[in-house]
Amino acid sequence: MTVPLGESIRQSFERRILSGELAPGSRLPTEQEIMAEFGCSRMTVSKALSALTTAGLIERRKRAGTFVVRPRVHAMVLEVPDLAAQVAARGQAYRFRLHRRNEEMVQDGHLAGQRALHLGGTHFADGEPLAIEDRLVSLAAVPAIADADLAAESPGTWLLHHVPWTEADTRIFATGANPAEAEALGLNPGAPCLCIERRTWRGDEPITTVRQLFVASGYELVAHFGPGGAS
Amino acid sequence: MTVPLGESIRQSFERRILSGELAPGSRLPTEQEIMAEFGCSRMTVSKALSALTTAGLIERRKRAGTFVVRPRVHAMVLEVPDLAAQVAARGQAYRFRLHRRNEEMVQDGHLAGQRALHLGGTHFADGEPLAIEDRLVSLAAVPAIADADLAAESPGTWLLHHVPWTEADTRIFATGANPAEAEALGLNPGAPCLCIERRTWRGDEPITTVRQLFVASGYELVAHFGPGGAS
DNA sequence: CAGTGGTCTAGACCACTGA
């Protein structure tokens, strides 16, 4: 398990930056100097520094050189697994029950002016309500969903398998259940819930808007940040 | 603004994969074939495919070839900005009040067996409580915090500027405020709150553990997924 | 054991931009 030369150059500068030896804003040696230090070609140096650029640790400016980036907003990797898979992974039985399905013209939001399928349903884990969701799916972008059997598979799972999205926005916040939501989730009105609102696109084309409301005691999100990325 | 050749190769395969033209599990052309298709050298092909590997779209297996990865868990980019900066960005006045500061031996958790600084305080936006936090900071890893002026700057902001972490785990969930928490946040007991628990490391060394409880109406997290990464 | 990807070299021409 010998480490490739380019990888060891990358690690060397990553270590110097994370340890503070190379402070934010300070300048790295030029590619020529790094070539001399490690006795390698310029392509090898360039690949190593490109990886650090992608990772957001350094910034390369022509004529000026390569610099350690000042500490920014921390970006973490948030796992958004399929809900059915996540429930199954906990050893619980997953079930979805659809209680609304109609076509309509959407008035506002990112699907405004389009015909969409309006879906509502409840996710269960071991027979207990885990979450309710309310979803609009663009019929122009996903005509096949008109014929999908959504009793057998939740709309989210169906979409995941049939329509890969390329872009998504997600809002995550806490809220109290309103009376109707509380009833559907078997909670008291005002009980704390985790709410996830997501809009997705494939290219420029809107695919779906969904609002999911989770029973607070049954669900959490996990995010990681680290050299290994997601784990 | 001409697109470099390697980048256009990358985009070409990204498009074919996202559109479904190259289905999950299917095999890409060999490097030799791609060289012929685009009339370029092998290094250029290799760089383009490496970028798609890093992005998690393809997998490269020696002797076997390059394959489209089967749909996995969706990983989104979660922005974790500094709280003070986030409040300021909304045009509100940010203030932090420290109401606990003592040294102690930690009994459990990822700092177990270490001496740590125990900090508790409240974050305010325009004078209204936004969040409370309870934090342990390892004195072995961060001796300088013993002398830090944490009345002027929240512990999180101080740590962000002084001790870059390299690894972090974050849990995000909704919960009801207990009576003491509700009192500190100006809420009724049981009111919905967003809770964020985070543990951070620098390399193998634990840095800090923090639990932050946010007033539901005042805070949300935002995550993005897309070709541009964070936006 | 042959075909695939992994990595590296020694060079080249170019675009950009700050000294």
Next chain:
DNA sequence: CAGTGGTCTAGACCACTGA
């Protein structure tokens, strides 16, 4: 306008592994 990074070439040797 000179020094820096951006990109690319045409080749090389190697490690791995599945046909």
